[in-house]
Amino acid sequence: MTRIYNIFLFAFVLLCSTMVKAHEIRPAYLQIVQQDETHYQILWKVPAMGDMVLKIYPSFEDGFQLQETGLARPVSGAMIHNYTLIGNRQLEGSRIEIVNLNKTMVDVLVNVTYLNGEKISLMLHPDSASTLLPGKSSKWQVAKTYTLLGVEHILLGFDHLLFVLALIIITVGFKKLLKTITAFTLAHSITLSFSALGLASLPGPPVEAVIALSIVFLALEILKLQQGKPTLTSEKPWLVAFVFGLLHGFGFAGALTDIGLPQTEIPLALATFNIGVELGQILFVLAVVAIGYLIKSVIPKKGWIPKVLPYGIGSVAMFWTIERVIGFWG
Incomplete structure (x- = not known):
């Protein structure tokens, strides 16, 4: 059993170190x-x-x-x-x-x-x-191109994935998880569309820094829940997911702005990019849930082992926060 714990911890530390050093490579x-x-x-x-x-x-x-x-x-x-x-x-x-x-x-x-x-x-x-x-x-070529871009963006956007991972950890029950992920999807779809169409905007660097802080917040919420303290996120995760999802949508929009939109097919490109983001998000959620079921039987519910994940998530997110704030003046 100890060997399994060590393997799990080694894999998690390796993942965290990779995520700290890695930045999203956009096309x-x-x-x-x-x-x-x-x-x-x-x-x-x-x-x-x-x-x-x-x-x-x-x-x-x-x-x-x-x-x-x-x-x-x-x-x-x-x-x-x-x-x-x-x-x-x-x-x-x-x-x-x-x-x-x-x-x-x-x-x-x-x-x-x-x-x-x-x-x-x-x-x-x-x-x-x-x-x-x-x-x-052709419209099919535009749809295919921007759907693939959406999938790539979410699967290489480690901050967005870490936020979703924290939501999965703190949300108990399939129905509540489905409601939470749906709220996150709806929220970032709204701000992504508004921003891409020029109806609303926020400066990129502060948005990226606050996105990192949103992950720190969820890591703290997980620790409180493990201590038996009820939190807003554990009771109404869909509400927290929706509020922070609005912010993450501006992050997605920043990536889409960097990539560019075909001016004659903006609605199609925007819609298919968003579909790609959701497909990538669904793949990630399914993978995390499957892995969670596999390791659930070997990870004790008490002791220091369960705290490794929220501390790891919070440490990585805090590093991103400091890095991005420093980047304001870089």
């Missing part, structure tokens, strides 16, 4: 806007972690010349390059490739706006780093 973003018959404006946003920038870049067929305009500039978690692309023929029907993408685990979202107003959105992956550019993107 790279390539925006192509046609200016006239031969010129295109290019924005290339490549993910970065600190001073380390992924060595990936777009490449076009012969007949197209790429010229960098201005200096690359850093933004939060990325480096932005601007180019002018000059071609002696139409870009439509030509092949584009992201060089070295197969050496990474990053996807690339490509948005193209042609001179006639047609727009396309597609996704390149490490195992499919090149594609022929179509003249028009």
Whole structure:
């Protein structure tokens, strides 16, 4: 039994250390806007972690010349390059490739706006780093692209996952858990939609810091519950999930703003991104519940073992809070 405890604790500590060091790797973003018959404006946003920038870049067929305009500039978690692309023929029907993408685990979202107003959105992956550019993107392509982006965002958004994990721990009973997760989903769907449509907004850095604090709050609520003290979260988890879910929605919106939306298909892209987020969230909840059932029989209800999880969650979240507050002035 002691060996099982040690394995569980080692796995949890390893997970926490990974989450402390890791930041969400968002997709790279390539925006192509046609200016006239031969010129295109290019924005290339490549993910970065600190001073380390992924060595990936777009490449076009012969007949197209790429010229960098201005200096690359850093933004939060990325480096932005601007180019002018000059071609002696139409870009439509030509092949584009992201060089070295197969050496990474990053996807690339490509948005193209042609001179006639047609727009396309597609996704390149490490195992499919090149594609022929179509003249028009189908609704199915937009839906597929943004659903996958939503799934990736939630599964790589460790702060959102940690918040959901804390909700699962503190919520007793399947019906109450279902109600709680539904409330969280409804809340962040509201603010995600409002923010993406420009109806409401909050500055990103403070939102991210308060999201981390919301996880610290839930970790403290779990500890109080383990001590036999009733809390607002344990009695009405759906209410707490809804209130903090509104805040998490602004966090999702920040990611979606960074990625970009196809201007002719904003409602579809927004809806499918949100669907992707929910699919990823459901996968995570099912995985946590399944693992919980597996380890429930070997983890005692009393003693110091149950406290490891809330202390671990709270420590990671507090680290994020301090890091993000310091980032205000970074």
